[in-house]
Amino acid sequence: MQYHGERLLLKSKIVIGADGVESRVGRWAGIDTTVSMHDMESAAQVTAANIDVEQDTCYFYFGEKYAPGGYLWVFPKGNRTANVGLAVAADMSKQKHALKFLDEFMAEKFPHASVLTKLAGGVPCGETLEKITMPGLMLVGDAAHQVNPVSGGGIISGMIAGKMAGRIAADIVRNNDMSLTGQYEKEWQDSLGARHHRYYNIKKVIYKFKDGELNSIAAEMSKLPENQQTLGALFKQAVVKHPTLIFDVMKLFFT
Ligand SMILES: Cc1cc2nc3c(=O)[nH]c(=O)nc-3n(C[C@H](O)[C@H](O)[C@H](O)COP(=O)(O)OP(=O)(O)OC[C@H]3O[C@@H](n4cnc5c(N)ncnc54)[C@H](O)[C@@H]3O)c2cc1C
CATH class of the missing domain: 3.30.9.10 (D-Amino Acid Oxidase, subunit A, domain 2)
Structure with missing residues (x-):
């Protein structure tokens, strides 16, 4: 590490890489953190x-x-x-x-x-990286591609992942058990990681919608009473246009 021009050697049992998009910390540990142009x-x-x-x-x-x-x-x-x-x-x-x-x-x-x-x-705005941990390392936030692929929002999901990683890092230090990094990967995938996977599938379809289709979805939504104009109702309209979306929309909103 370099601080105010001075080079310092720091040692720790666990590192949380939160250095943002295309994380260099992740790459130093051998994780490919590049983002495809498409995502x-x-x-x-x-x-x-x-x-x-x-x-x-x-x-x-x-x-x-x-x-x-x-x-x-x-x-x-x-x-x-x-x-x-x-x-x-x-x-x-x-x-x-x-x-x-x-x-x-x-x-x-x-x-x-x-x-x-x-x-x-x-x-x-793709899916979470396949690998977000290495022995002694956990990636969080943009570094791990933990942004919601549809909304592009990464602040809340990054904070949730940061909290998970922080808790597990404390367990690692307390128990001197490096294998616990796997628990972070599992907790993330079982919660927001799985949701982001479904959002990503939906995104692949909805971002191909032409302006005419978007306008007709908006027109259908505006016919609903205000309290029924929910995200679930919006995606239901999208399913009408593209029935292939049905499985991901059902899993996201109705399970
Ligand atoms: C224009 C724009 C608008 C956005 N609007 C929203 C929004 O409204 N809502 C939302 O949820 N998300 C939004 N996002 C996305 C959101 O900003 C990111 O998902 C979020 O900031 C990711 O947080 P992070 O901590 O993982 O990474 P970052 O916020 O990128 O933080 C990483 C930090 O690490 C530092 N760093 C990197 N390398 C090193 C190094 N070697 N040494 C020391 N420090 C280092 C960087 O300087 C940076 O401060 C927006 C993004 C953009 C570009």
């Missing part, structure tokens, strides 16, 4: 002022125009500020990158906005 999403977000939107509503835009292979969000933050961001599938964004999509959206919808901060990065 990588390119994301960009601004926090901006002078944004006039309903403060109690989150806005989502889907489709070719705004975010091919991903989606665009507007999250109000109070005082006429909002986070406006989007993620696009990296292999679909060769012609136009995420920041350009975002700039065009801002110019179209919020021409008078003042951008306060801007950030961009890659989000690994």
